[in-house]
Amino acid sequence: MFRYIKKFFTSLNANAHPGDIAHAAALGLLLAFVPKENLLWAFLFFLVMFIRLNKGAFFIALILFSFVVPFADVATEAIGFAVLSFKPLEPVFTAMYQTPFVGLTRFNNSMVLGGLALGLILYWPAYALSLRFVSWYRAKLQPKLAKSKIVKVITHLPIIKQIISAPDLGGFRK
């Protein structure tokens, strides 16, 4: 986990594609919305592991959003139930439900489908916001931080020194 956090900060301060971080944050949000203990979540997680994106950003987003999304559970559940009750989709759901192994995804659970729907709905806004943040950070904040005395003091702390002395730390070393 520490490795991923370090990687995130390294990428944030390096010439990594901002999309790597933005997609990671959006996917972190998506997986935070979908309840665990079902095949769908496992499948999505597995998929994320094979997409080129910033894993550090993904895990940080997943953990942070996991603390937040339960506050939206009522809405998630309502959305999920609304989707499951959506008549035009009923034949699809019925076919899926009657297909072996699909049930393991627990797609018929209002929280699972609601989480997936809400995660997908919020994917693009989350991606766009993250992208903007990375761009803003790199353009505005990062140069200031690089020159900041406080940052310099912090980076000279023994523990921080040990962290940043690790390879591939990126822009902070400039």
Next chain:
Amino acid sequence: MSDTKKKSGFKVPKLFTKKYTGTQYEKKILKKLFIAADRKLIESLFVSSKDSQGRELFTIDVAQIKDKAQAKRVAAIAKEIARQKGRFNIVAIALALVAVLALVLALTVFRNAIARFAVTSALEGSFGAKCDIASIDCNLLDASFRIDGLEVANRKSPMKNLFGVGRLDLAFDLLELTRGKVVADNLEITGITWNTDRKASGALTPAKQRKFEKRQNAKPNPVVAALKAEAEKVTSGISVDSGIDAVKDQLDPVKYLEREKAALQSPAIVEKISATVPSLSEKWEAKSKEVRSEVDKTIAAGKKLSALKVSSIDTLPEAQAALSDIKAASDSMKSSMELAKETTEDISTDAKIVKELSSEAEKAIKADSARLKALADTVKGLNVATGKDMISGVFRTFLVNTLGAYYPYLDQGVSALKTMQNGKEKKQSLKSKSNAIARLPGRNVVFGKDALPRLVLRNIELSATDVKSGIKGAGTVQNITDDADRLNTPIAVALALSHGKMKESVKGAVDLRSKATETVNAAFTATGYPVSIDSTGVSGVPSLKGSMKAVGSIVVARDGTVTIRSDLAVTQASLEVKKFEPSFVYGAYRDVLSSIKTVDADLTAVISPDGAIDLSVDSDVDREIARALKAQMAAQIEKVKAGIRKEADKYIAEQQSKYSSEIARFTDVYGKSQKSLEDMKAYEKTLNSKKAEVERKMKELTAEKAAPVLEKATESASKALKGFLP
């Protein structure tokens, strides 16, 4: 060194040594730089030139790299640009898919080994002994699961199997299984065996055993503990409250006397005599002996004088000597006489007291004798009510012991079924408590016909055939589920088992629906069941052997109250009792018992959830025994009366002998004392008589001696007075 060019002493990455057209430069270099400073640096290092075709080409000017740090930074930027690739890592995804396929393949190949491990672990964990499986086949495509030759060892007897299953065949619903549900229309379990021999020990390794013991709930079942206490109470109740001892008491004359003793007068007076007279006897025995000795001595000393023949005394000196001896003996006798007199007078004072006590004792004995004779007349009839629950008591013991053995299984079974119900609120684990933020469970929407719980076993067919033990059984269990409310059907159970002449069957329902008033309602029958109930050595309690038939019902109420009702009949009954006293009661009792060939009893047991047990056993045989005993005992009333009289006489005689010996002893002492005095008196009389005789003799002798002198003197006087007297 192949991917870099060394100019001005600095290494330049290959990415920057290439010549790029304007578009390429923008796309491959500048668009991949997201740090403004880096972009500025690279732009400052790249220079443009024209090729032979006049196109503008961009390339790095190594001479522009000022220092080593800048060269390093350029190299790092090149690396960062190189890292920027497509979103999907096709190779990795391919490898992952291969890995998944390999996993699926491994699961398919090793599915049976995995299933064997899972089943073995589960059964070993449940029974605490080794589990062996001959073959196992888990086929997802056929949606079938089969186990052949399953054997679970007995933890307490590792060389025996607790049970075995010839074949277990489960046809499950694959679709439901992939929904996380176990739904099976048919489960066949055939070839069930019990207690078969094992070739190898079925004991688990010490580590596994410790694990199993740790899992076991050490807390004793309160109902089982209550049943144990009840069994002890029932056993002791037979001997104390309702046993034959109570009947025997009524026939024992000694017991009657024991009850009357407090009202008798003689014991007190006999005790008084025993306390006082022996000491008086002891006191005077020594004194009396002393007196006797003194008397004998005195008498012996005077023996010569007593034998003296006064007629043989011829001379006066002899007479004077005899008289002197008599006087001396008379003087010496006086002290002995005084002693005898004083002693006799003293004893006579105590003799009066002893006489009074003797008189009192005689009166008391007379009164007691009359009372005890009247006691025998008071016996009009005998009560046999106390002995009438003998057979019921035997059945109570049997019932309590049976409940103690089988109730835990009933309790465990119902508890297990209740625990597996989905609707129950499960205890939150520490792990779940540690989850800071819990998600809502959501609603499961069902599409199509399915609305099944997570576990549904619609029909379980059971069959057992063991040629060796002769056990043959079959049964069906329907609608086992973990959510009875959802399935909305109670579990139906129908089991039948026969082994030898024994046949047992249970048919009923286990209703775990939340609105059900009875959790279990089952009817049972058991026939040809050999029963052997020992008397446990309690006097008068018969041992019972025979063939039992029980027809009854078990009802477990919603609150956990268990009610068992059963009509019990023991045919070909053999009731035997060990010999006890009085023999005529034993004889009557034995005859009644031997005439009983069928024992009927109605049993009712109500066990409340807090462990309180209410047992009720009613048997006709008890009434029959009571009637027979009553008749026999009525016939014995006169014998009982005679026995009481005999015992009363014996008792009176005992009492009399107790005090009369002491009185006789004292009387003897008193008599001896009186005899000594009388002997002294006789001796005194003898001496006085001898004295008188000697004195008379002396006079005679004196007269004889004085006669010639007197004659002479008379003559002389006559002669002298002749002239004076006319």
